[in-house]
Amino acid sequence: MPETLSVERGAPAAVLDGALGLALAATAPLRIEGPLEGADLEMAQAAAQIAGIPEAVAALASPGAHELSLPQPRAGLHALDFASAEAGARALWTFSWPLALLGKPSELRLRGPNHEGGAPTFHDLRFAWAQLAAHFGLKLSLSLTAAGFDEPGEIVALLDPAPALLPIQAMHRGILRQVNVVAAVAGGRSDAALEAASEVVKGLRRRGLVAESERVPLPLAPSAQARSRWALTATAEFETSVVSVSEVGQWNRLGDAQAVGERVAQRLQDFLERRGAVDARMAERLLLPSFLCAAGLGARAGAAPSCHYSTSEITSGLLQLATLARLALPVRAIVDGAEGEAGVVVVAPAT
Numbered sequence: 001m002p003e004t005l006s007v008e009r010g011a012p013a014a015v016l017d018g019a020l021g022l023a024l025a026a027t028a029p030l031r032i033e034g035p036l037e038g039a040d041l042e043m044a045q046a047a048a049q050i051a052g053i054p055e056a057v058a059a060l061a062s063p064g065a066h067e068l069s070l071p072q073p074r075a076g077l078h079a080l081d082f083a084s085a086e087a088g089a090r091a092l093w094t095f096s097w098p099l100a101l102l103g104k105p106s107e108l109r110l111r112g113p114n115h116e117g118g119a120p121t122f123h124d125l126r127f128a129w130a131q132l133a134a135h136f137g138l139k140l141s142l143s144l145t146a147a148g149f150d151e152p153g154e155i156v157a158l159l160d161p162a163p164a165l166l167p168i169q170a171m172h173r174g175i176l177r178q179v180n181v182v183a184a185v186a187g188g189r190s191d192a193a194l195e196a197a198s199e200v201v202k203g204l205r206r207r208g209l210v211a212e213s214e215r216v217p218l219p220l221a222p223s224a225q226a227r228s229r230w231a232l233t234a235t236a237e238f239e240t241s242v243v244s245v246s247e248v249g250q251w252n253r254l255g256d257a258q259a260v261g262e263r264v265a266q267r268l269q270d271f272l273e274r275r276g277a278v279d280a281r282m283a284e285r286l287l288l289p290s291f292l293c294a295a296g297l298g299a300r301a302g303a304a305p306s307c308h309y310s311t312s313e314i315t316s317g318l319l320q321l322a323t324l325a326r327l328a329l330p331v332r333a334i335v336d337g338a339e340g341e342a343g344v345v346v347v348a349p350a351t
Contacts, residue, residue, distance in 0.1 A: 002028035003327040004067075009033035012317030013086075014284035016040055017094040019324060020047040021288045023070045024098040025297060028328035030068040036060045039087035044068075046080045046091050050099070075104035082112035085119035085148070092125060092157055093285045100138055100162040101298045108157040113148040115186075115218075115231045121246040122147070122155060122218075123182045123233040128244035131237075132282065136289045137166040147186045147218035149229040149248070154221075164298035165289055167305035170277040171344065174239025179204060179211035179268070181234045186218035188228025192257040196232045196249055199261025200268075204234075207269050234264050241277040241309075243268075275342040276312030283311035283345060284318050287325075287333065290347035295329035306348035314343040326350065 005019045048057045051070040088110040099106040122144045139160035146153040181200045183193035197213040204211045233246040245267040247260045296304030322333035330350040337343020
C-alpha cells in the first residue's frame with residue numbers, strides 16, 4: 001500500500017505536479033497543505049477531472065491540510081480548461097504519463113493561453129519535451145489548433161498506449177548536431193519576429209555556433225484580435241538530448257525584438273557553458289516518467305530498468321520530488337550533486 005504523499009504549501013510546481021502524477025499512476029493518497037491558488041489549483045482540479053471525481057478538490061482552495069485520494073485515471077478524451085499557459089504545459093508534462101500506461105488511447109485537449117512570458121511555447125513542447133518523452137517510448141502526437149497569447153488557445157495531445165516505459169540514458173549530451181530557431185507568427189506582419197530570429201542567429205555565430213532560422217505561421221482562434229503576435233524558440237539538438245529556450249515578443253516593435261533575440265541567444269549559451277544533458281526544468285519533469293519506468297508499471301516482462309541522466313542545475317524542486325518517489329512506488333531516486341550546481345539523477349528499482 002503506497003504511503004501518503006505530503007505536499008507543503010508553497011512547494012515548487014514540480015513537486016505538486018509529480019505528486020499528482022504519482023497519485024494517479026499508483027493510487028497513492030495525497031495530503032496537500034492549502035490554500036492552493038492559480039496554476040497550482042488548476043492542476044489539482046485537472047487531476048481530479050481526469051480521475052473522474054472533479055468535486056473532490058473543492059476544499060483545496062481553503063487553508064489547512066486536505067486529504068485527497070485519486071483513483072486511476074480514465075482513458076479517453078479529456079478537455080481541460082486553464083487560465084494560464086503555465087498550467088497547460090504542466091498538465092501535458094504530468095498527465096501524459098499515467099494516461100499512457102492505461103493500455104488504451106487517450107486525448108488531452110488543453111484549452112487556455114499557450115504563449116505567455118515564462119511559460120514554454122508550443123514549439124518548446126514539440127521540439128524539446130516531446131523528443132525527450134520519446135526516449136521513454138511515449139507515443140505522442142502534438143498539435144496546435146489555436147495559439148493563445150492574450151486569449152484562450154488549444155493544444156491537442158494524442159497518446160497511444162505505452163505498455164511499458166523504456167529507460168532514459170542521458171548521462172552526456174554528446175556532440176551538438178544543430179541549432180534551429182523558429183519565429184512563430186500569429187497574424188499580421190512578421191518583421192519583429194524575423195528581426196529577433198536574426199539576432200539569435202548572429203548572437204550564436206559570434207559564439208562559434210551555426211544556427212538556422214525559419215518563420216512558421218501560428219493558427220489563431222476566430223475570436224482573437226487582428227494584430228500580430230509572435231514567439232521565438234531556439235532548439236539545440238545533441239546526440240542524446242535536446243534543449244530549448246523561448247521568449248514571447250511584443251508585436252511590431254523592432255527594438256524589443258533585438259532584445260528578445262539577444263536574451264534567447266544568451267540563455268542557450270548559458271546552458272552550453274555548463275555540464276549536463278538536460279536543463280534544470282526538464283530534469284524536474286523527467287523524474288515522474290523515470291519513477292514509473294523504474295517501478296515497472298505497465299505490461300513489462302522481466303526486471304524493471306534504471307534511468308540515468310545529468311542536469312545542468314540541481315533545483316530544490318528536483319531534490320524534494322526525489323524524496324517522494326519511495327513513498328508511492330518501489331523505487332529509489334538518487335540526486336548526486338549540490339543544489340545550484342550540475343549533477344546526476346539515478347532512479348532505480350528498490351532493492
